[in-house]
Amino acid sequence: RSWRAHHSAPLQLNSVTEQDLAHFAKILPPSAILSTLPPSSLSSEDLDQYNSDWMRKYRGTSTTVLKPKTTEQVSEIVKWCNERRIGIVPQGGNTGLVGGSVPIRDEVILSLSNMSKVRSFDSVSGILVADAGCILQSLTDYIAPHNHIMPIDLGAKGSCQIGGNVATNAGGLRLLRYGSLHGTVLGLEVVLPDGTILDQLTTLRKDNTGYDLKQLFIGAEGTLGIITGVSILTPPAPQASNNVILALPSFKNVLPLYEIVKRQLSEILSAFEYIDRASYDLAVKHGQGRALSDEDVEGAECFVLVETSGGRREHDEEKLADLLESLLEAEEPLINTGVLSQSPAQFSSLWALREGVTEAVSKEGKPYKYDISVPLSSFQDVVDGTREHLKSRGLLGDHAVKYVVGYGHVGDGNLHLNVVAKSYTPEIQAALEPYVYEVVASHRGSISAEHGVGAMKTHALHYSKSDVSIAWMKKIKEIFDPRGIMNPGKVLE
Ligand code: FAD
Ligand code: MLT
Ligand code: ZN
Incomplete structure (x- = not known):
């Protein structure tokens, strides 16, 4: 079985076997291994919540979900998978909107949800250090009595994890005030694709000692390593x-x-x-x-x-x-x-x-979600233009596309163009792409303002990034993950 990973040459990735499972059983307790392979007895339905994304648009066929509790356990799992060349999908709260958090095929799903401890909080500096699997809302609740708030807030706060937020460089509702995670994240602990633990979990506001490696993992969507710990600057709560x-x-x-x-x-x-x-x-x-x-x-x-x-x-x-x-x-x-x-x-x-x-459009139908940066003045034209375009193709109406809506973060120049369809169909898909991406490119905008690339936009990266940029991204991927095991098929084709 072969899978074209992020390299020009196809790479072989292996499926999990019973022998692999036996090895994982030496690292993790039985309760932290969910598998459909013998000797486990789960069915594929039992793993559905891990294999399907939030919109139920993307679906993988993983046989095995691992839920480590410590960074060392993550490291041992990753080391084994690297040697055996088994693909790994890091999964946080699984609220991502671009198909990045579920497997393309049968990669192992490494869920961070058991890594949910606050490691430290300094109420004078406001610096919080937490396991990557901490849910955003629980961190908000943890620091509230100390009169601090998280610098990030979003509709998925009840289930998304801080590690997932960092991995996607999520923007959200407070970016206008507190800036992006590239500024507020002070340090990271990351398990690299060969199992090495990269400890950059510093709590320093200032540190100009060479390349700032942690920035590479912010927004890498799990393709360069697994974030296990996050150090983040939290602002004082407004009065x-x-x-x-x-x-x-x-x-x-x-x-x-x-x-x-x-x-x-x-x-x-x-x-x-x-x-x-x-x-x-x-x-x-x-x-x-x-x-x-x-x-x-x-x-x-x-x-x-x-x-x-x-x-x-x-x-x-x-x-x-x-x-x-x-x-x-x-x-x-x-x-x-x-x-x-x-x-x-x-x-x-x-x-x-x-x-x-977000929730409403998902309840109404099947949303095609385009998260774009375009000049503010063109927000409405983009929404109206898309609606007209679908109409001209005979795709507007209850039989196909019910609504074309626009909402978003005006202060950040970020429009969420959502096309709400009765169901996901090849005709609607073909009408929307590359149409939307061409519109974005004509404005020199971004095809992903805040949700990331995931599996959804790998083929469209060139609408926002030059060939030179993409070539350097591939070189970075190659350095960190030469065997192509880390979230294969995401971000880069
Ligand atoms: P997941 O969905 O589990 O994963 C997302 C990506 O990160 C995947 O590629 C995964 O492999 C990777 N990943 C996850 N954890 C780790 C880790 N520890 N180490 C390495 N890689 C990891 N996004 C915004 O930017 N702004 C918004 O306002 C916003 N609002 C949302 C509202 C709703 C209702 C929903 C459902 C989603 C929203 N999102 C928004 C999407 C957003 O990307 C996520 O909600 C969030 O940042 C993802 O966190 P998660 O823990 O669910 O990650
Ligand atoms: C939002 O701003 O509501 C989120 O990014 C989610 C979405 O685009 O629906
Ligand atoms: Zn948004």
């Missing part, structure tokens, strides 16, 4: 947070609104998120957050969620109220109305309308 949903009559008002909001709220602006009308309607339809009143949504083409986080409640509330007043009283108002949260419950409910779009 006050507030949010407001603004209803806009037209998309063309978003940009001027963003400029005004940035200027007026300045240092307290912490999020500026966008949902178009179709996204809002789907979120409401599928019970994400509480619907705004009919009056508030009347005539709204899209919505913007603005969050403030600052040091003094009265000061922040006054600033937000002033902003709203000036927006509503302007000669030609950019907004129809604004709904300000009045309680913690309302605050969460307004956020749910935005965060819940």
Whole structure:
């Protein structure tokens, strides 16, 4: 059996055998090995949750899931797999949206979920050191009593792991305020593809001693090694947070609104998120957050969620109220109305309308998800253009594509273009690709702003990266993983 890995020459990868299982049994207790091979007695359905991704769009056929508890166990497993040339898929919370967290074929799945201990937290510096398998929400809860928050937040916080966040360089809802994980991650512990443990788990803010190797693993999607520990800088919790949903009559008002909001709220602006009308309607339809009143949504083409986080409640509330007043009283108002949260419950409910779009589109149908960076001014054109394109191919309607929606992180220039279909079909796929990627390339944008490449976009990398960049990525892969065992078929073809 052969599998073309990341090299020009095909590589042989081996399937797990009963002998391999016997070896894993020397490293791990029985409860940490899930396998359909004898002497285990599980069925393939028992492994379905590991073999299928969150959208149930990608599916592997792994026979074996390993759940180590320590870095040493990870190292021993990886060493064995490298010698035996068995492919490994590192898996965190399995919430990734590009098919990176499930096998292409029957690679071993190495789940980090048993590595879930906080190693240390320093409440003065705010530096948290944790096992890679810690769930993001549990880290948030752990540091909350110390008045710190995680620098990253996203809709999948209840199941995604910090290791998965780092491996995908996830962006999310706080990037506008706290920047990317390339800045907030201070150190990593990584098991390299030959089993060596690379200990760069430092807690230093400053360290200019040569190449910053850890950066390579941030966003490598498990193709260069397995992240086992993360050291991350957590900011102090804001004393006050507030949010407001603004209803806009037209998309063309978003940009001027963003400029005004940035200027007026300045240092307290912490999020500026966008949902178009179709996204809002789907979120409401599928019970994400509480619907705004009919009056508030009347005539709204899209919505913007603005969050403030600052040091003094009265000061922040006054600033937000002033902003709203000036927006509503302007000669030609950019907004129809604004709904300000009045309680913690309302605050969460307004956020749910935005965060819940992902879940809503998945409940509505089968989403084709395009996570792109394009100039802000073209967001609406990209969404409308895609809808028109599908219509011209006779693919718009209940029989094929039900909705084309746009939402995302305006402040980061990141649009989520989602095409919600009745089912995944070759016709829709062919209509969307390379169409969407060509549109992105025409704007010199990115085909993956924050979700990564996974298995979904390996063939499309050249729309965002030059041949020279891709060639150097391949060289780096070759140096770290010459036997091509680490998450084969992901990121690079
Ligand atoms: P997985 O899905 O398990 O894995 C993702 C990739 O990382 C895979 O390639 C896997 O092999 C690799 N990996 C996982 N753990 C490790 C490890 N320890 N070492 C090495 N490689 C590893 N993404 C955003 O950027 N912004 C968002 O706002 C956002 N919102 C989301 C909302 C929802 C509801 C959902 C379902 C997803 C969302 N995502 C978002 C996608 C996002 O990539 C993930 O949610 C998250 O970062 C992945 O973490 P995970 O632990 O689930 O990783
Ligand atoms: C989001 O911003 O909601 C996430 O990236 C998930 C998605 O794109 O649906
Ligand atoms: Zn996003």
